[in-house]
Amino acid sequence: xxxxxxxxxxxxxxxxxxxxxxxxxxxxxxxxxxxxxxxxxxxxxxxxxxxxxxxxxxxxxxxxxxxxxxxxxxxxxxxxxxxxxxxxxxxxxxxxxxxxxxxxxxxxxxxxxxxxxxxxxxxxxxxxxxxxxxxxxxxxxxxxxxxxxxxxxxxxxxxxxxxxxxxxxxxxxxxxxxxxxxxxxxxxxxxxxxxxxxxxxxxxxxxxxxxxxxxxxxxxxxxxxxxxxxxxxxxxxxxxxxxxxxxxxxxxxxxxxxxxxxxxxxxxxxxxxxxxxxxxxxxxxxxxxxxxxxxxxxxxxxxxxxxxxxxxxxxxxxxxxxxxxxxxxxxxxxxxxxxxxxxxxxxxxxxxxxx
Numbered sequence: 001x002x003x004x005x006x007x008x009x010x011x012x013x014x015x016x017x018x019x020x021x022x023x024x025x026x027x028x029x030x031x032x033x034x035x036x037x038x039x040x041x042x043x044x045x046x047x048x049x050x051x052x053x054x055x056x057x058x059x060x061x062x063x064x065x066x067x068x069x070x071x072x073x074x075x076x077x078x079x080x081x082x083x084x085x086x087x088x089x090x091x092x093x094x095x096x097x098x099x100x101x102x103x104x105x106x107x108x109x110x111x112x113x114x115x116x117x118x119x120x121x122x123x124x125x126x127x128x129x130x131x132x133x134x135x136x137x138x139x140x141x142x143x144x145x146x147x148x149x150x151x152x153x154x155x156x157x158x159x160x161x162x163x164x165x166x167x168x169x170x171x172x173x174x175x176x177x178x179x180x181x182x183x184x185x186x187x188x189x190x191x192x193x194x195x196x197x198x199x200x201x202x203x204x205x206x207x208x209x210x211x212x213x214x215x216x217x218x219x220x221x222x223x224x225x226x227x228x229x230x231x232x233x234x235x236x237x238x239x240x241x242x243x244x245x246x247x248x249x250x251x252x253x254x255x256x257x258x259x260x261x262x263x264x265x266x267x268x269x270x271x272x273x274x275x276x277x278x279x280x281x282x283x284x285x286x287x288x289x290x291x292x293x294x295x296x297x298x299x300x301x302x303x304x305x306x307x308x309x310x311x312x313x314x315x316x317x318x319x320x321x322x323x324x325x326x327x328x329x330x331x332x333x334x335x336x337x338x339x340x341x342x343x344x345x346x347x348x349x350x351x352x353x354x355x
Contacts, residue, residue: 024059024083025055026059026061026083027058027287027291028084029062030065030072030088030090031063032090033065033067035200036199037256037258038254038256046279046280047280047284048060050283057291063075063079065092067198069097069100072091072100073100073103076100076103086112086291087104087109089123090115091118094165094307097120098119101122102122105121105122112127113126113127115127115128118307119308121307122310124290124296125296125312125313126307126313127286127314127317128305128317129319130303130319131170135170135174135225136174136175137174137319137320138174138175138223138321139174139175142223146187146221149220153189154182154189155215156188157190158175158223159230159233159251160194163195166305171253179223192211192214194207196228199228201228203232204228204229205235208237212236220247221250222236222251225253226252227255229251230251230268230271244267248269249269253271255336260336261342261343261344264324266324273321273322273329273330275335277335279317282317296313301314
């Protein structure tokens with residue numbers, strides 16, 4: 001009887017130790033910056049919730065590089081020293097990520113690229129919305145709007161994303177499919193264009209203000225690549241005393257609540273909806289499979305992203321364009337509620353119609 005009790009106690013201790021070991025499945029979610037607010041406010045919470053359901057033993061540790069690639073590499077090295085089982089990595093600068101990827105590869109810690117690409121090293125998977133489709137959606141919408149402008153020549157300012165990133169290149173390629181024919185025909189003249197370091201909205205605003213000043217206000221369209229760059233254009237217009245609708249701002253992406261408010265107010269035309277809950281959930285699927293020792297789920301891989309080191313297996317996700325006419329799609333998808341979108345702008349026609 002005594003041996004049986006001791007055996008039971010020993011089994012209990014072993015079970016407890018096993019549970020404790022499982023609880024040490026540390027997953028580090030490394031964010032790029034605080035200027036693109038979606039990562040801290042939406043992606044991280046969505047990912048934590050999704051992984052809790054798929055891998056309850058996992059502990060998610062969220063850290064932010066604050067736009068500093070060197071800091072991000074230190075965070076990767078620290079994650080490895082703390083026993084990271086998987087690193088979910090949204091690069092602060094895709095072109096300066098090789099050191100981080102090399103550190104993880106040397107330590108044999110799987111890396112799942114999240115949204116941003118990372119150049120020059122090994123990664124196990126890349127979960128991202130189809131970047132070319134995003135650019136195509138932006139370009140198609142811009143072309144539709146430009147063709148409605150009665151002026152013989154429409155003057156366009158292009159405010160691009162972080163130079164050298166896979167996403168920026170794909171957005172530009174997608175936009176160009178629709179813009180280049182208009183440029184060739186003489187309908188569009190690009191009067192200003194610039195990449196935006198680290199997608200910083202403040203730098204986008206400064207560029208837009210400078211463009212307006214240099215052209216004495218003669219700019220018809222501001223075409224961005226995400227809600228940070230379009231938001232910078234809107235801020236520039238506000239600072240220079242323009243009213244909603246006087247200049248066209250298009251090319252948003254991420255459907256941030258701030259951008260949706262600008263759309264409802266008439267400052268911004270559109271934002272490409274990337275359902276961040278879907279992205280976070282797919283990333284959690286990949287991470288849970290890696291934690292279980294099963295590798296990247298083959299049924300989720302539907303493409304590849306070449307990062308100048310390898311073809312990274314990609315989980316491409318679908319996108320859709322949001323304008324004032326279909327703002328309700330964001331609410332239906334559970335991304336934002338009408339009270340959140342209409343906070344402080346309840347008297348706009350869109351919000352009045354959706355009380």
